[in-house]
Amino acid sequence: MTDRPFELFYWPSIQGRGEFVRLALEAAEVPYVDVARRRGPHGGVAAMQRLMQGGTTARPPFAPPFLRHGDILIGQTANILLYLGPLLGLVPKGEADRLWAHQLQLTAMDFIAEIHDTHHPVSSGLYYEDQLAEAGRRAGAFRADRAAKFLGWFEQVLARNPAGPAHLVGDAPSYADLSLFQLVAGLRFAFPRAMAGWERSVPHCVALHRAVAKIPAVAAYLASPRRIAFNNDGIFRHYPELDHANDD
Amino acid sequence: MTDRPFELFYWPSIQGRGEFVRLALEAAEVPYVDVARRRGPHGGVAAMQRLMQGGTTARPPFAPPFLRHGDILIGQTANILLYLGPLLGLVPKGEADRLWAHQLQLTAMDFIAEIHDTHHPVSSGLYYEDQLAEAGRRAGAFRADRAAKFLGWFEQVLARNPAGPAHLVGDAPSYADLSLFQLVAGLRFAFPRAMAGWERSVPHCVALHRAVAKIPAVAAYLASPRRIAFNNDGIFRHYPELDHANDD
Numbered sequence: 393m394t395d396r397p398f399e400l401f402y403w404p405s406i407q408g409r410g411e412f413v414r415l416a417l418e419a420a421e422v423p424y425v426d427v428a429r430r431r432g433p434h435g436g437v438a439a440m441q442r443l444m445q446g447g448t449t450a451r452p453p454f455a456p457p458f459l460r461h462g463d464i465l466i467g468q469t470a471n472i473l474l475y476l477g478p479l480l481g482l483v484p485k486g487e488a489d490r491l492w493a494h495q496l497q498l499t500a501m502d503f504i505a506e507i508h509d510t511h512h513p514v515s516s517g518l519y520y521e522d523q524l525a526e527a528g529r530r531a532g533a534f535r536a537d538r539a540a541k542f543l544g545w546f547e548q549v550l551a552r553n554p555a556g557p558a559h560l561v562g563d564a565p566s567y568a569d570l571s572l573f574q575l576v577a578g579l580r581f582a583f584p585r586a587m588a589g590w591e592r593s594v595p596h597c598v599a600l601h602r603a604v605a606k607i608p609a610v611a612a613y614l615a616s617p618r619r620i621a622f623n624n625d626g627i628f629r630h631y632p633e634l635d636h637a638n639d640d
Numbered sequence: 641m642t643d644r645p646f647e648l649f650y651w652p653s654i655q656g657r658g659e660f661v662r663l664a665l666e667a668a669e670v671p672y673v674d675v676a677r678r679r680g681p682h683g684g685v686a687a688m689q690r691l692m693q694g695g696t697t698a699r700p701p702f703a704p705p706f707l708r709h710g711d712i713l714i715g716q717t718a719n720i721l722l723y724l725g726p727l728l729g730l731v732p733k734g735e736a737d738r739l740w741a742h743q744l745q746l747t748a749m750d751f752i753a754e755i756h757d758t759h760h761p762v763s764s765g766l767y768y769e770d771q772l773a774e775a776g777r778r779a780g781a782f783r784a785d786r787a788a789k790f791l792g793w794f795e796q797v798l799a800r801n802p803a804g805p806a807h808l809v810g811d812a813p814s815y816a817d818l819s820l821f822q823l824v825a826g827l828r829f830a831f832p833r834a835m836a837g838w839e840r841s842v843p844h845c846v847a848l849h850r851a852v853a854k855i856p857a858v859a860a861y862l863a864s865p866r867r868i869a870f871n872n873d874g875i876f877r878h879y880p881e882l883d884h885a886n887d888d
Contacts, residue, residue: 450800450802451740451743451797451800452793452796452797452800453743454747454750454790454793463736464736464739466739466743467743467747468742468743468746468747470746471739471742471743471746474722474739474742475739488711488712491712491714491719491722491723492699494716494719494722495699495701495714495715495716495719498716498718498719499702499715499716502702502753505750505753509757509761513757513761513762513774513778514761514774514777514778514781515777515778515781515785515786517781517785518781523777526761526762526774526777526778529762529763529771529774530761530762530763530774533762533763533765533766537763537765538763542702545700545702548700549699549700552698552699552700554698
């Protein structure tokens with residue numbers, strides 16, 4: 393299955409939703425092409441847009457990221473990981489465990505959408521600066537309620553894992569673990585003051601983040617130029633005016 | 641597989657995300673229990689909340705809807721349909737088709753989240769009346785851009801289906817068709833003026849809505865008291881101030 397190349401299509405200058413797929417491919421140490429970051433006639437954002445908008449794509453994805461593997465073209469981040477998990481050995485074998493891992497990923501994607509909307513609560517088509525007042529209110533509600541609710545849920549999932557709190561599913565790293573790592577890393581970048589407070593209530597999440605960062609393949613990736621740095625064009629953005637400690 | 645009872649857990653007074661699951665179970669004519677709508681000690685919202693918050697639930701879902709079937713408890717609407725599709729005969733058999741149907745459902749869920757946020761752009765924890773200004777802006781962006789983009793994408797998917805535009809996947813009704821039916825019905829309720837304009841560009845979507853409503857099991861469901869009427873507590877809400885024709 394892994395003799396055909398994995399081609400990831402995602403925006404070339406941000407981590408964004410594509411990063412959940414990059415982390416899985418990197419952790420599994422399989423070769424892949426990050427198409428929009430490749431130079432030349434078959435690379436760049438143009439190659440990605442051709443596939444999305446082209447009249448010849450039978451099943452065009454609604455939005456990046458999407459993955460091409462042989463004849464199959466898959467969109468939606470969680471769906472890509474549903475497909476890749478078994479191929480990359482990043483999910484347990486049983487159906488119940490796989491549905492559970494997917495449920496964790498889907499909840500991570502809901503969390504990500506809410507994180508995005510803290511800085512773009514009106515429209516992705518407008519600049520942040522054009523929705524400052526709304527962002528202030530939305531981020532306030534996120535800090536007051538939603539972030540702790542999501543993080544607390546993941547903490548509970550870790551605490552209740554029969555195989556122990558080191559992993560979300562089973563007794564080995566899954567793509568869900570990689571995704572929770574990414575959520576913790578992103579929240580630290582975007583909301584450093586608030587996150588410092590939230591972390592005190594989610595020690596298992598913090599420990600998981602630390603452990604995932606030490607997986608050799610992940611550590612090598614994070615230290616490489618393939619890991620795009622967090623920046624204020626992505627989903628996790630650091631706007632100090634949106635970040636306050638809970639007791640401020 | 642269907643000898644064990646299907647138990648759906650969802651809010652009892654709205655269609656919401658649970659309706660996508662209800663439609664699948666109804667279309668397949670399998671018996672199920674809508675637990676929170678059942679009277680008695682094992683019913684009501686309390687039964688749903690016990691399962692979510694209970695200290696004994698090994699894999700508690702983050703939010704409704706969720707489905708219990710035998711030993712398995714599944715959360716996330718699209719994940720429930722991923723599981724139910726093959727059991728209910730509501731998805732083609734091949735892996736590629738199943739991933740594609742799931743991708744369609746995940747995109748429908750993204751659409752639903754944006755529809756929800758037109759009236760709750762700041763927080764689900766606040767009343768609509770406490771976020772009127774933000775809702776006005778968010779709904780404006782939704783009407784100007786997002787709704788037509790999502791509907792146009794589904795229209796394109798129908799147009800490109802090699803088996804013809806009557807279905808999203810393959811040549812028979814799938815849960816994705818049922819979901820697109822629900823999106824059209826809900827948009828007609830929430831945004832009747834704007835939707836009248838959008839519909840002119842998506843004839844295949846309109847035809848699919850009509851055809852799904854005529855499936856005997858669906859028609860019987862829609863005419864029954866089991867179908868909760870659209871109302872302004874759900875995801876699709878009709879606030880005239882948020883609905884304008886595109887050329888207004």
